[in-house]
Amino acid sequence: MAKKYYSTKVVGVGGEAEKFSRLAKMIVIFDDSMVLPELREFSVLHSGNKLTDHIKAGDVLKIADSEFKILKVGGEVNNNIKNLGHIVIKFNDDKDDLLEGSIHVEDKPIPKIRIGDEIEIIEENPSALSGKTAVIVGDDKTICATIALILKDNGATIVESDDKADIVVDVK
Numbered sequence: 001m002a003k004k005y006y007s008t009k010v011v012g013v014g015g016e017a018e019k020f021s022r023l024a025k026m027i028v029i030f031d032d033s034m035v036l037p038e039l040r041e042f043s044v045l046h047s048g049n050k051l052t053d054h055i056k057a058g059d060v061l062k063i064a065d066s067e068f069k070i071l072k073v074g075g076e077v078n079n080n081i082k083n084l085g086h087i088v089i090k091f092n093d094d095k096d097d098l099l100e101g102s103i104h105v106e107d108k109p110i111p112k113i114r115i116g117d118e119i120e121i122i123e124e125n126p127s128a129l130s131g132k133t134a135v136i137v138g139d140d141k142t143i144c145a146t147i148a149l150i151l152k153d154n155g156a157t158i159v160e161s162d163d164k165a166d167i168v169v170d171v172k
Contacts, residue, residue, distance in 0.1 A: 003122065005122070010114065029046060030085060030086050031046060031049055056073055059122060070105055077101060077102070
């Protein structure tokens, strides 16, 4: 089961926030009680900020019913959320353009954010075989390749030798 470790409720949306997010491909989120007046019009405002773990790449950002894989996290993101209730979310795949206070997520359409929407971050479900090694042996290369793909999709690392493997699959 996935663990939700960040959540907050949207209590306001600045008059220019939707246009800004569409043009800049980003959302600026502030705690309603801490946002500077000059940033209010461009921001999504929240209250009840709850962060119980560190935000990390690979986890999932959820805004209302839309989900985005987190690609990269700036070094100050966790501190900014805890201390200021502030976060910048960039909806692009340009991991090189990372600012210390921003999160990059997949480049997908940004949902229209409404008052009452929940913003969450959910820990990526660890794969069933994460951290395990496997070797597949047998003469039928197609079946071996198929099994290798299934094991890799479930988190296993395929190795060459069965003395280095946690899992040995013998295809007969």
